[in-house]
Amino acid sequence: MSPLLITSLALAGLVAGPGLRAVIIRYAVPAGEPARRCCPACERQLMARWPPLPPDGRCPGCQQRIGPPALAVEVTAAILLGALAARVHPGLVLAAACWLALCAVPLVFIDAAVRRLPDPLTAIAYAGTTVLLMLAAAASGHWHDMARAALGALALAGFYLALALISPAGMGMGDVKAAASTGTLLAWSSWRLLIAGGFAGFFLAAVYGIALLISGRATRGQQIPFGPFMIAGAFLVILAAG
Ligand SMILES: [Zn+2]
Structure with a gap:
């Protein structure tokens, strides 16, 4: 450090x-x-x-x-x-994490304000994270990490796509596209981190939803934006794992 x-x-x-x-x-x-x-x-x-x-x-x-x-x-x-x-280390993986963070901060504020994750932002988040991790793989020769990152992105985005198809009101295509980026960075480290990061998003959203219900500020069935929780969950797990 x-x-x-x-x-x-x-x-x-x-x-x-x-x-x-x-x-x-x-x-x-x-x-x-x-x-x-x-x-x-x-x-x-x-x-x-x-x-x-x-x-x-x-x-x-x-x-x-x-x-x-x-x-x-x-x-x-x-x-x-x-x-x-x-x-986060080494440097190129840190660069990938910082790139994703700089895209994720506006995504969180935008989703919280208007419940959408705009395509231009989710696209550059995914492209930049992937390119920087490819450079990290080229520098270290750890192409198996890159392969796992690419598969992890597919897995997490696929999981969210299934949820979006089952419940279009609860999950949108913006969430699916954003999950490709968080999935890439999480799975670069390990499958365990991918699962933990994915789970953390749902856990945080559930805690927030329950808090809203208890405080009487929300009604059952009210939709909350999911992007901020997905992104916060992914970064908390990445920071905790170090
Ligand atoms: Zn003015």
């Missing part, structure tokens, strides 16, 4: 925050609507300047908050990248 690497990656997460925030406000719109470019309150063009929104998430024109609360994205990305730096 290198304190310098942990600090550097945590800082990288902070610096990436405004970019991730821009991705979130762009894609956190209902399915079928065009990507958001303007403030919904005052119509001010947001994408003309960089970053589109300051870290407090407020429109520079009308001060209305758009998207996640102040610093939520920036701090989440910093903690996640710092924690991965402490637990």
Whole structure:
């Protein structure tokens, strides 16, 4: 564990925050609507300047908050990248985990806001994670790990596809596509991690659902977005396994 690497990656997460925030406000719109470019309150063009929104998430024109609360994205990305730096090695596998993390943070916020996991994000998450792990396999000669990662992606995505076909209201195609990425990274380590990571997602979603029911904030049968739990479960297991 290198304190310098942990600090550097945590800082990288902070610096990436405004970019991730821009991705979130762009894609956190209902399915079928065009990507958001303007403030919904005052119509001010947001994408003309960089970053589109300051870290407090407020429109520079009308001060209305758009998207996640102040610093939520920036701090989440910093903690996640710092924690991965402490637990994941070697370097190219860490790079793959960080790539997935930088795609996963906007996916979590977007799914929580509008219950969807947009295709452009799940696609670049999968492509980048796979390419970086292929480089890791080429560097180490551990192609059997890469083969297991590819099969793990198929297995986890296939499992979610079966669930989506059985219960389209509970699971969507976005979840299936996101599972291909988490499955790749989890199975790179072992089959055991893939199973643990998959299970952790359902466990977290169940705990959250029960908490909502007990607190009276949800009704039986209400749908909750599954992506945040799938992603949180995968990263918690990866960090715990180290
Ligand atoms: Zn505005």
